[in-house]
Amino acid sequence: MSIVKTKVGRRAFIRNTSLASGGLVIGFSWLNSCKPKEAAKIVAMEMPKEWFQINGFLKIGDNGVVTIMSPNPEIGQNVKTAMPMIVAEELDTAWKNVLVEQAPLNTDIFTRQLAGGSQSIRQGWEGLRMAGATARTMLKQAAADAWQVAINEIQTSEGVVSHTASGKSATYGELASAAAKLEVPEEVSLKETSDFTIIGTDKKNVDGHQIVTGQSLFGLDIQKEGMLIAMVTQPPAFGMKFKAIDSSKAESMPGIKAIFPITVYPEGIKKQWSDGGAVPEMVAIVGESTWQCMQAKKALDITWEQAEKAEDTAYHNRELDNLLNTKPASPARADGNVEAAFKNAAKIVESTYSAPFLAHNTMEPMNFYAHVTPEKAELLGPIQTPEYLELTLAEVLEMPLEKIDIMMTRMGGGFGRRLYGSFGVEAAMISKKMNAPIKLVYTREDDMAQGTYRPSYKIRYKAGLDEEGNLIAWHVRGAGTNDDLVFENRFPAGAVDNYLAEKLSLSTNVTTGAWRAPRSNFIAGAEQAFIDEVAEAAGKDPIAFRLELFDRAISKPVGDTEKNDYDPERYAGVLKLVKEKSNWQIGDNRGVAAYYCHNSYVAQVLDVTMNGDTPKVGTVHCAVDCGIVINPLSAKNQIEGGIIDGIGHATFSELTFKEGEPQQHNFDRYRLMRNTEAPEKIETYFVDNGIAPTGLGEPSLPPVQGALANALYKATGRRYYQQPFITDKPPLVG
Amino acid sequence: MATFNLKINGETKKVDVDGSTPMLWVLRDHLQMVGTKYGCGIAQCGACTVHLNDNAVRSCQLPVSAVGEQEITTIEGLSENGDHPVQQAWLEVDVPQCGYCQAGQIMTASALLKKNPTPTDDEIATAMNGNICRCGTYTRIRKAVKMAADNS
Ligand code: FES
Ligand code: FES
Numbered sequence: 001m002s003i004v005k006t007k008v009g010r011r012a013f014i015r016n017t018s019l020a021s022g023g024l025v026i027g028f029s030w031l032n033s034c035k036p037k038e039a040a041k042i043v044a045m046e047m048p049k050e051w052f053q054i055n056g057f058l059k060i061g062d063n064g065v066v067t068i069m070s071p072n073p074e075i076g077q078n079v080k081t082a083m084p085m086i087v088a089e090e091l092d093t094a095w096k097n098v099l100v101e102q103a104p105l106n107t108d109i110f111t112r113q114l115a116g117g118s119q120s121i122r123q124g125w126e127g128l129r130m131a132g133a134t135a136r137t138m139l140k141q142a143a144a145d146a147w148q149v150a151i152n153e154i155q156t157s158e159g160v161v162s163h164t165a166s167g168k169s170a171t172y173g174e175l176a177s178a179a180a181k182l183e184v185p186e187e188v189s190l191k192e193t194s195d196f197t198i199i200g201t202d203k204k205n206v207d208g209h210q211i212v213t214g215q216s217l218f219g220l221d222i223q224k225e226g227m228l229i230a231m232v233t234q235p236p237a238f239g240m241k242f243k244a245i246d247s248s249k250a251e252s253m254p255g256i257k258a259i260f261p262i263t264v265y266p267e268g269i270k271k272q273w274s275d276g277g278a279v280p281e282m283v284a285i286v287g288e289s290t291w292q293c294m295q296a297k298k299a300l301d302i303t304w305e306q307a308e309k310a311e312d313t314a315y316h317n318r319e320l321d322n323l324l325n326t327k328p329a330s331p332a333r334a335d336g337n338v339e340a341a342f343k344n345a346a347k348i349v350e351s352t353y354s355a356p357f358l359a360h361n362t363m364e365p366m367n368f369y370a371h372v373t374p375e376k377a378e379l380l381g382p383i384q385t386p387e388y389l390e391l392t393l394a395e396v397l398e399m400p401l402e403k404i405d406i407m408m409t410r411m412g413g414g415f416g417r418r419l420y421g422s423f424g425v426e427a428a429m430i431s432k433k434m435n436a437p438i439k440l441v442y443t444r445e446d447d448m449a450q451g452t453y454r455p456s457y458k459i460r461y462k463a464g465l466d467e468e469g470n471l472i473a474w475h476v477r478g479a480g481t482n483d484d485l486v487f488e489n490r491f492p493a494g495a496v497d498n499y500l501a502e503k504l505s506l507s508t509n510v511t512t513g514a515w516r517a518p519r520s521n522f523i524a525g526a527e528q529a530f531i532d533e534v535a536e537a538a539g540k541d542p543i544a545f546r547l548e549l550f551d552r553a554i555s556k557p558v559g560d561t562e563k564n565d566y567d568p569e570r571y572a573g574v575l576k577l578v579k580e581k582s583n584w585q586i587g588d589n590r591g592v593a594a595y596y597c598h599n600s601y602v603a604q605v606l607d608v609t610m611n612g613d614t615p616k617v618g619t620v621h622c623a624v625d626c627g628i629v630i631n632p633l634s635a636k637n638q639i640e641g642g643i644i645d646g647i648g649h650a651t652f653s654e655l656t657f658k659e660g661e662p663q664q665h666n667f668d669r670y671r672l673m674r675n676t677e678a679p680e681k682i683e684t685y686f687v688d689n690g691i692a693p694t695g696l697g698e699p700s701l702p703p704v705q706g707a708l709a710n711a712l713y714k715a716t717g718r719r720y721y722q723q724p725f726i727t728d729k730p731p732l733v734g
Numbered sequence: 735m736a737t738f739n740l741k742i743n744g745e746t747k748k749v750d751v752d753g754s755t756p757m758l759w760v761l762r763d764h765l766q767m768v769g770t771k772y773g774c775g776i777a778q779c780g781a782c783t784v785h786l787n788d789n790a791v792r793s794c795q796l797p798v799s800a801v802g803e804q805e806i807t808t809i810e811g812l813s814e815n816g817d818h819p820v821q822q823a824w825l826e827v828d829v830p831q832c833g834y835c836q837a838g839q840i841m842t843a844s845a846l847l848k849k850n851p852t853p854t855d856d857e858i859a860t861a862m863n864g865n866i867c868r869c870g871t872y873t874r875i876r877k878a879v880k881m882a883a884d885n886s
Contacts, residue, residue, distance in 0.1 A: 076832025207833065209816055214810045217833065220768075289764070291755050364771070364834045413831075633828050641870035644872055676860060680873075
């Protein structure tokens with residue numbers, strides 16, 4: 001049992017909201033209308049007559065039913081199930097008695113309401129445990145007061161408080177009213193991890209029933225009284241801006257209410273990082289229905305003007321090549337002397353890897369509901385960064401924060417795209433101008449052509465081996481569009497005597513941003529493919545070669561060990577686990593890779609067969625060390641998703657540019673992996689080490705691209721240096 | 735604008751829309767049945783899949799004027815209480831990640847099983863090929879279709 005303080009940092013983590021505000025803090029009345037009417041039907045439990053708010057995270061009904069708020073945005077990473085599981089664990093209630101609700105943005109109660117960096121669970125862990133433990137302590141205190149016994153003689157189990165000596169017991173429902181009136185304790189004790197009964201068990205997605213029955217859950221599903229549909233047309237190419245419009249034809253089309261140019265971001269406005277992909281000026285189309293707006297949008301006659309350089313993919317590639325031939329002014333990290341080591345090396349291996357821009361392509365295109373009046377702004381929709389959206393809205397709407405309400409819907413995918421919430425700002429500005437509630441809808445074409453893309457990259461590695469096949473020198477130089485790519489303190493830094501990491505960035509007007517596992521989503525695959533080449537040159541088994549390097553990093557680390565951004569023992573641990581589970585042996589058209597990112601370690605072994613030019617992955621074995629696994633059922637789903645995502649994009653996907661214009665606008669030309677192309681089987685093995693949980697939504701994606709490249713080499717005899725590995729156009733389906 | 739009487743999920747629904755409007759938008763905007771999803775609008779992703787007389791079709795490509803007397807089934811009408819074997823298998827396997835593509839996946843899978851109650855693994859994957867899942871739930875989808883076939 002560990003004792004923790006209930007106040008952390010500048011915020012009181014846990015506040016007794018019933019004392020503070022005298023009422024519920026959860027839910028805005030205007031939001032209730034968007035809850036599915038059938039919600040009650042699906043809940044096979046009786047609703048309480050009265051709810052008692054214990055703290056901002058939970059309320060308890062008079063019949064013992066508990067509602068737990070899930071504070072963070074849900075993008076498919078399943079935090080809406082996992083976060084409440086953590087609260088329920090420390091509350092010590094039965095999971096079957098728990099209802100889950102999505103919390104609105106509320107910076108007074110919740111910290112870091114953000115979906116990104118695979119950090120929701122890691123950073124929420126303590127606060128969520130504390131929320132549950134605080135409530136449990138208050139329920140125990142309420143019982144102690146009523147029974148006139150000492151609180152430390154009281155136990156809890158599955159929603160019941162009991163006192164063994166007197167034989168007294170009461171349910172949480174019976175005690176909730178008294179508990180809600182108590183002061184929040186200064187410190188509370190947390191459960192031993194070995195006493196967990198909910199954490200570590202398979203729990204089904206709390207929204208599962210609504211998803212499979214097609215209920216309204218997503219931003220695009222929002223319907224409100226008097227709501228109009230809005231669309232926007234943004235410049236067709238990067239480097240262009242709006243000049244003039246002739247909307248006479250489109251305006252007279254059926255259902256169309258208004259068409260106008262709009263400045264979403266007035267000049268001089270203070271932007272947040274989340275406004276990264278924002279276009280300041282565009283054309284808005286407002287009408288009665290989505291289809292009518294789509295037709296009018298096609299009929300617009302807009303003149304754009306060239307404001308900046310029009311860039312082509314050929315230009316990006318040429319410039320990145322030039323950067324790889326440029327020595328940067330200073331290295332990101334330098335240990336030993338690589339130049340001297342290369343001179344003495346018995347063997348040198350050198351290779352260059354590249355990858356294109358990628359769009360996020362969430363299945364649900366960008367959208368947002370907004371109703372802005374002079375008095376207040378109500379926004380509802382899919383956003384990974386609601387807190388930052390609110391800050392920008394306060395600027396552009398010239399409204400204080402407390403007049404702005406933001407609620408998150410379940411999101412049809414995120415992958416980083418919805419970190420950049422300019423679509424929310426667009427919705428608000430259009431609503432303000434129309435003085436009406438609107439739902440902004442991007443078409444798939446808008447969504448794909450108006451992204452904040454994964455940058456395109458090139459990276460060159462050079463390795464030197466001595467006579468015995470020991471790695472004695474490592475030089476990496478990486479370049480990316482708007483991104484300098486290299487993580488200089490990650491493996492193999494610390495495992496090689498002579499190490500040099502250099503990074504360079506090419507400035508481009510194509511907007512780029514975080515895409516699932518930023519940077520790692522390319523560099524892991526490149527590095528792990530290169531290590532394979534080096535192991536081969538050294539005449540060593542690829543797993544044994546990697547383990548040797550980890551041994552070196554453990555026994556005699558190179559350079560400033562404080563800087564090394566990984567734990568070589570845990571790294572080696574996943575590699576050994578996957579070796580054992582996959583019955584590793586060289587040959588078999590198999591490839592291996594391991595990587596560390598988002599505070600977690602992943603190692604994979606997969607096999608591949610060629611079907612003509614197209615690879616087909618058989619079984620992927622995946623070992624993961626992400627500390628305590630909250631919900632193994634959905635944790636495996638995340639791992640599988642990352643693997644399929646990684647293999648799919650490395651094999652098929654790319655976004656190219658001609659005169660600043662994306663050349664892929666929809667899934668007819670942008671190829672995403674399909675069912676028959678997905679691996680036959682994915683086996684996931686978690687390391688059980690009781691360490692506090694770390695990232696899970698991203699870490700399985702990066703290494704799998706390396707494992708695939710290495711298996712492809714075994715299957716075809718050639719190395720794969722350029723993504724996408726297959727560049728055929730997609731077959732037409734449907 | 736014209737009036738259409740549509741047979742959807744066993745009920746007759748009346749809508750006043752332009753005849754060229756795709757069923758996808760008739761369902762979503764005019765009938766407030768938002769379970770059928772928009773993903774691409776060009777017959778590539780399968781998110782908008784509904785049944786037209788038991789066949790899986792892309793509602794983004796189906797103008798309302800072409801429906802006539804044919805019966806439409808959407809995800810909302812696949813079963814009374816969400817207990818169609820395919821829906822149950824989806825819950826059992828815990829298929830969804832974001833969930834957005836899943837209505838379309840379920841409609842494709844249920845149409846497949848109606849025609850072919852005992853599909854092979856290859857037949858399952860091939861039938862599901864028109865439905866993109868950006869979250870990568872493909873292996874679970876195959877598992878769930880298999881389970882539904884075994885349970886029905
Ligand atoms: S929306 Fe109809 S197939 Fe994509
Ligand atoms: S579950 Fe997200 S697109 Fe399929």
